[in-house]
Amino acid sequence: xxxxxxxxxxxxxxxxxxxxxxxxxxxxxxxxxxxxxxxxxxxxxxxxxxxxxxxxxxxxxxxxxxxxxxxxxxxxxxxxxxxxxxxxxxxxxxxxxxxxxxxxxxxxxxxxxxxxxxxxxxxxxxxxxxxxxxxxxxxxxxxxxxxxxxxxxxxxxxxxxxxxxxxxxxxxxxxxxxxxxxxxxxxxxxxxxxxxxxxxxxxxxxxxxxxxxxxxxxxxxxxxxx
Amino acid sequence: xxxxxxxxxxxxxxxxxxxxxxxxxxxxxxxxxxxxxxxxxxxxxxxxxxxxxxxxxxxxxxxxxxxxxxxxxxxxxxxxxxxxxxxxxxxxxxxxxxxxxxxxxxxxxxxxxxxxxxxxxxx
Numbered sequence: 025x026x027x028x029x030x031x032x033x034x035x036x037x038x039x040x041x042x043x044x045x046x047x048x049x050x051x052x053x054x055x056x057x058x059x060x061x062x063x064x065x066x067x068x069x070x071x072x073x074x075x076x077x078x079x080x081x082x083x084x085x086x087x088x089x090x091x092x093x094x095x096x097x098x099x100x101x102x103x104x105x106x107x108x109x110x111x112x113x114x115x116x117x118x119x120x121x122x123x124x125x126x127x128x129x130x131x132x133x134x135x136x137x138x139x140x141x142x143x144x145x146x147x148x149x150x151x152x153x154x155x156x157x158x159x160x161x162x163x164x165x166x167x168x169x170x171x172x173x174x175x176x177x178x179x180x181x182x183x184x185x186x187x188x189x190x191x192x193x194x195x196x197x198x199x200x201x202x203x204x205x206x207x208x209x210x211x212x213x214x215x216x217x218x219x220x221x222x223x224x225x226x227x228x229x230x231x232x233x234x235x236x237x238x239x240x241x242x243x244x245x246x247x248x249x250x
Numbered sequence: 251x252x253x254x255x256x257x258x259x260x261x262x263x264x265x266x267x268x269x270x271x272x273x274x275x276x277x278x279x280x281x282x283x284x285x286x287x288x289x290x291x292x293x294x295x296x297x298x299x300x301x302x303x304x305x306x307x308x309x310x311x312x313x314x315x316x317x318x319x320x321x322x323x324x325x326x327x328x329x330x331x332x333x334x335x336x337x338x339x340x341x342x343x344x345x346x347x348x349x350x351x352x353x354x355x356x357x358x359x360x361x362x363x364x365x366x367x368x369x370x371x372x373x
Contacts, residue, residue, distance in 0.1 A: 074280035087343035
């Protein structure tokens with residue numbers, strides 16, 4: 025039975041890899057939104073192959089083919105502007121697999137479709153989770169560069185503070201944690217379009233970068249009580 | 251001799267027009283167009299569609315590339331021969347998850363193989 029060993033990469037190492045990647049492929053280096061389609065087709069020389077029915081029939085939006093030369097995407101998601109931001113993340117995620125996990129792809133070649141099905145059914149959930157998280161981390165850091173994120177978050181201080189004060193003064197009893205969550209949601213709504221990713225991605229980036237330690241105005245729960 | 255689809259892809263990449271942008275500009279379906287670029291589906295021959303393609307590629311009317319595009323369209327199309335099984339195997343994903351965040355079911359995996367095969371079949 026074919027197996028795949030989990031690859032332990034620290035978040036710090038992924039951050040380094042992303043910045044090396046940015047240096048090589050994003051020009052100018054601080055460009056946002058990161059032109060992920062251009063990077064894939066013109067810099068990495070990969071093909072994008074839209075496949076009809078991928079999302080509808082298999083509930084998936086894309087994958088990196090084992091040949092490491094092509095990213096398959098759902099054809100409807102690919103062309104529909106409503107999913108444009110989501111697509112950017114899907115593509116960056118697959119680039120993440122290519123950059124971080126090429127060795128695993130090279131080592132594991134399927135000799136039959138039966139073997140592929142067995143492998144997918146038996147792959148250890150925890151290992152799979154690790155690989156997916158690593159690719160997500162790559163995509164998030166690439167598309168939402170930390171310096172630009174900090175700059176935009178910092179510029180929203182007055183807005184966030186006013187909103188938090190307004191909510192705290194409202195006659196309804198809203199906990200500090202709820203206010204914090206609401207402010208984070210509103211903040212993400214104001215800046216996500218700049219990165220051309222979903223609001224969820226920006227929220228996750230603010231959380232994983234622990235920005236509320238650097239920007240005290242986001243640390244509402246500890247001040248107003250949870 | 252190059253095929254028309256191959257030539258258009260070459261021009262598209264040279265002019266830095268992504269597949270998505272090209273399909274947006276021309277109104278062509280991306281999954282079908284990908285088959286044209288890969289030599290599976292026959293490229294369009296009609297003057298109207300070729301003109302839409304030339305425009306989507308930012309070609310100047312009567313430039314050498316524009317004329318070459320029309321010249322290639324005159325050549326009879328012979329579809330690319332694909333080795334069935336080996337081709338599917340190298341297209342399968344290694345890390346694969348559904349959007350709902352779960353491992354795919356056996357039925358979904360079989361369906362995936364079918365869709366990959368269909369993406370290499372001539373329409």
